[in-house]
Amino acid sequence: MGWIERGDTASVFPLKRARRLAAVAASTLLGAALLMAGCGDRSPYRIGFLGSLTGKYAYLGEGGRNGFLLALEEINAAGGVDGRRIEAVIRDDQHNDAKAADATRELLAQQVRAVVGPMTSAMAKAVIPVLTGTDVPLISPTATSSELEGKDDPLFRILSSDPEYALQLAGYAWQTLGVRTLAIAFEEANRSYSESLANAFRKAFEDLGGKVVLITPLDAKDATSTSERLLAASPEAILMISNPVDTARISQVVRSRNEKVRLLGDTAEERVIQLGGAAVEGLVATQTFDRDDPSPRYAAFVAAYEQRFKTKPGFEAIASYDATRVTLEGLAHRESGESLKAAIVRVARFAGVQGEIRFDRFGDAHRKAVIVRVENGQFKVIR
Numbered sequence: 001m002g003w004i005e006r007g008d009t010a011s012v013f014p015l016k017r018a019r020r021l022a023a024v025a026a027s028t029l030l031g032a033a034l035l036m037a038g039c040g041d042r043s044p045y046r047i048g049f050l051g052s053l054t055g056k057y058a059y060l061g062e063g064g065r066n067g068f069l070l071a072l073e074e075i076n077a078a079g080g081v082d083g084r085r086i087e088a089v090i091r092d093d094q095h096n097d098a099k100a101a102d103a104t105r106e107l108l109a110q111q112v113r114a115v116v117g118p119m120t121s122a123m124a125k126a127v128i129p130v131l132t133g134t135d136v137p138l139i140s141p142t143a144t145s146s147e148l149e150g151k152d153d154p155l156f157r158i159l160s161s162d163p164e165y166a167l168q169l170a171g172y173a174w175q176t177l178g179v180r181t182l183a184i185a186f187e188e189a190n191r192s193y194s195e196s197l198a199n200a201f202r203k204a205f206e207d208l209g210g211k212v213v214l215i216t217p218l219d220a221k222d223a224t225s226t227s228e229r230l231l232a233a234s235p236e237a238i239l240m241i242s243n244p245v246d247t248a249r250i251s252q253v254v255r256s257r258n259e260k261v262r263l264l265g266d267t268a269e270e271r272v273i274q275l276g277g278a279a280v281e282g283l284v285a286t287q288t289f290d291r292d293d294p295s296p297r298y299a300a301f302v303a304a305y306e307q308r309f310k311t312k313p314g315f316e317a318i319a320s321y322d323a324t325r326v327t328l329e330g331l332a333h334r335e336s337g338e339s340l341k342a343a344i345v346r347v348a349r350f351a352g353v354q355g356e357i358r359f360d361r362f363g364d365a366h367r368k369a370v371i372v373r374v375e376n377g378q379f380k381v382i383r
Contacts, residue, residue, distance in 0.1 A: 044087040045080075047072065047327060048107035049320075050100065050117035050127065053092040056189065056220075056243055059271060060119040060316045064141055065090060066309050067320030068116050071328065073308075081332050093118050095189065097126040104130040114139060114327045114340055119316060121145035121193035128153050137341040137363075139327050141319035142288075145196040149364055156344060156363035158323045158352075162193070163200040165286045165369050169264065170204035172284065172371050172383060173237060177262060183214040183235035185226055185250060187242040194241040197266055201239060218242060223249035230254065237262035244269045248276035255279040268372045268379045269314060281377075286369040288315045289354055292381045301353045322352040 049068045051061030072086045080086055089110045093100035100118060104127040107115055115131070115138050118124055124143040131138050131154040139156045146161045173179040182205060186194035202212040214233040218226040218240070227250050230238050238254060238261055240247045247265055254261060255278075265272065265285035272280055290298075301321065305313040313321075330344035338346075341363075350357045357365050371383040 042084055044085045045331065046087045046089050046110055046112045047324070048110070048112035048115040048117075049088060049090045050093050050103055050107065050115050050123070051119045052095040052123070053090075055095055056245065057095045057120060059244065059269065059314075060142065061092070063314045063316035064117060064119045064320035066305070067141070067313065067317035067322075068324045070305060070308055070317075071321050071324035074304075075328055081328055086328070093123050093127075095120065095123060097122075100126045101130050108134065108136060112136060113331060116141065116320060116323050116327060118143065119320075120190045121148060121196070122190045124148060124155060125192050128155055135339045135341070137327075137344065139323045139344075141323040142316055143193070145192045146200060147192055147196055150362050152362060154341065156323075156326070156341075156359060156365075158319045158326070158357060158365055158367070159288055160366050160368075161364065162197040163204070164366065165266075165288075166197055166200035167204045168369055168371065169239075169266075169284075169286050170201055170208060170210070173262075173264060174205065174208040174210055176383075177237070177284070179210065179237040179262060181211050181213050181235045182237045182239060182264075183216070183230045183233045184212060184239045184241065185216055185218040185230055187220065187246060188217045189220070190243075194266075197241050198239075218246055218250065220246055223253050226250055227253035227257065231258055231261070235261065237264055239264040239266070241266040244271035244275060247272050248274075248280065251276045251283065252279040267315065270312070270379075273374060273377055273379070280374050283374045284382075285372055285379075287372045287379065287381075288367065288369050289318050290370050290381055291372070291379060293354055295354070298353055318353050322350075322357060325352070326350045326357060 049065055051064045052058055053061040069088060072088050076085050089107055089112055091103035091106055093103050100123045114136055119142050121143040124140050137156060138154045141158050143157055144159050144162050146163055149161045184198045186198045198215050205212060213235050216229050240250055251263055263283040265283055268285040268287040329350055330340055333347050334343040348359050359365055370381050372379040373382050
């Protein structure tokens with residue numbers, strides 16, 4: 001079902017309240033936090049989190065939940081928003097349309113001010129109708145399907161749409177790797193995202209002069225048949241748009257039959273290396289954060305995350321932390337009678353862990369990715 005958690009760790013979340021202040025918090029991870037200590041309603045604000053905490057996409061949901069909780073705990077350590085603490089209300093969407101919609105209704109029943117999540121485009125499509133017509137915005141850390149772009153709905157997106165990332169990877173494959181023919185396998189469980197990215201990549205790659213010889217859904221139960229279809233098209237490279245488990249399985253089968261074909265991926269999640277082993281050496285992928293970022297801001301975030309959760313943060317944790325920070329800062333900057341959605345649109349620009357997040361009037365953001373390659377069992381930034 002779900003649960004409610006009150007954050008209480010000692011690290012401090014950066015948040016400014018331009019008005020209604022009475023206290024200044026200690027120096028923080030990203031700056032000073034200005035907080036109100038006045039009268040009025042002191043009951044907690046509730047913020048929801050929705051993500052897949054079970055099943056194939058649990059790696060996204062768990063990392064997203066962790067980033068969400070870290071941000072809430074930090075602001076609570078600094079005194080909350082308007083002097084009110086933040087309560088986390090967490091639900092598992094089980095990556096199922098109906099269950100995601102039901103979980104969203106449960107969050108509304110808990111009177112949450114906003115929902116951070118979900119972590120896939122498919123689930124975002126499923127829950128937007130539930131929130132439409134309410135004052136509760138949906139701030140998704142990782143939904144990137146172009147189907148969600150340019151719409152006046154409750155959704156805000158922390159990452160760019162698929163075509164932007166497809167253009168980066170297609171350009172690298174064409175210009176740097178010298179790839180001229182390519183086959184694509186995409187997973188159907190998150191088709192809103194995966195097929196959108198596949199089509200965006202094909203357009204970008206063929207605009208450069210390349211040829212996509214095959215686009216095929218992958219068979220999650222039979223990596224061998226998927227791999228054989230891909231190799232039968234005789235591509236110079238294969239792009240896998242999939243979760244870490246299926247990416248690793250297909251890589252292993254492909255490598256057992258062809259050592260020369262290049263492997264590309266849509267994301268650089270650590271489990272790809274853990275599960276794929278030597279088969280994924282040389283795999284090139286896009287990543288929405290820079291592991292080699294030397295900035296003090298990123299270093300402080302990583303240290304706080306590792307101390308709290310005893311593991312390194314992935315892209316989903318960073319994006320969820322940023323999404324939660326946007327939510328809380330928007331809440332702090334609301335004018336009298338203003339909705340949270342309107343406040344976020346008005347503020348528009350927010351400081352993320354790695355660079356600025358800037359929303360347009362539809363709640364879409366534009367953030368550049370980096371290109372990484374697996375070298376000696378680790379992802380290395382190469383562009």
